Amino acid sequence: MNFTLRRLLVIGCIILLVSAYTDAQDFLGSKKDPVKVLKATSSMVIDGKADEASWKMAKAYSFDYFKNVEKPSDKQTTSFKILWDEDYIYLSYVCEDEFITARMKDRDGWTFVDDCAEIFLIPSSEKVNMHFGFELNLYTTANDFVFMNDMHKEGNFVVKSYNPEYEVAVHIDGTINDNSDMDKGWSMEMAIPYSAFHMVGPVTPLEEGAIWAFMAIRQDRNEEEGQRVTASTIFPLKGKAKDVHDPKNFGFLQFVKASK
Ligand SMILES: [Ca+2]
Ligand SMILES: [Ca+2]
Ligand SMILES: [Ca+2]
Secondary structure, three states: OOHHHHHHHHHHHHHHHHHHHHHHHHOOOOOOOOEEEEEOOOOOOOOOOOOOHHHHHOOOEEOOEEEOOOOHHHOOOEEEEEEEOOOEEEEEEEEEOOOOOOOOOOOOOOHHHOOEEEEEEEOOOOOOOEEEEEEEEOOOOEEEEEEEEEEEOOEEEEEOOOOOOOEEEEEEEOOOOOOOOOOOEEEEEEEEEHHHHOOOOOOOOOOOOOEEEEEEEEEEOOOOOOOOOEEEEOOOOOOOOOOOOOHHHOEEEEEEOOOO
């Protein structure tokens, strides 16, 4: 290989590396481009309908990354919004759903194989191996937990006795557990108090400018029998396992003031 060719190859490699690095830094949810969470300026009524003025200001995010799709109808759309104030984090999920399904009525049961809204939050600007998880089905049954990754050679620890108080309400446009008709969808509104994240050790405050890591997920169950669900997420799931609990798959959010 002559000198000029070798030099061109080296330059090409550098360009590729720099562009890969830039891509890795700029995706939605990266620290450079965190999901901006506006501060709520209106009073929020947790009734399952995101029709407060503050919700109208908030940007809607779709869940475009699907897991366990077997047929085209498994890809149903979700619109996700998030807001904050000094006391609460507010979440809104608006989900198209032709087959609204709910089974689980026991706290900390398998809500994640029902139609289910999920949020995993790390109250830190670092992706530590621990998150608070909230998985709620359409009966507002909660599976809530503290999840600890890679605690043991056997895997993860999940502390399900974490049962904080928070507000949640669901609005249904259709019929639950009746697949003889086509439903329109459902929406869920949640308010999780900042006190739910208090613990021994550092917690990044809920304040303007603070950055937290998170993952938002929707589970979609459409069949009367079995426990097959399709998951969809705000951020892509990487790795062989496509694990929603892997903090490497989480993105960042930043609490900001409402723009005028
Ligand atoms: Ca509302
Ligand atoms: Ca729990
Ligand atoms: Ca469904």
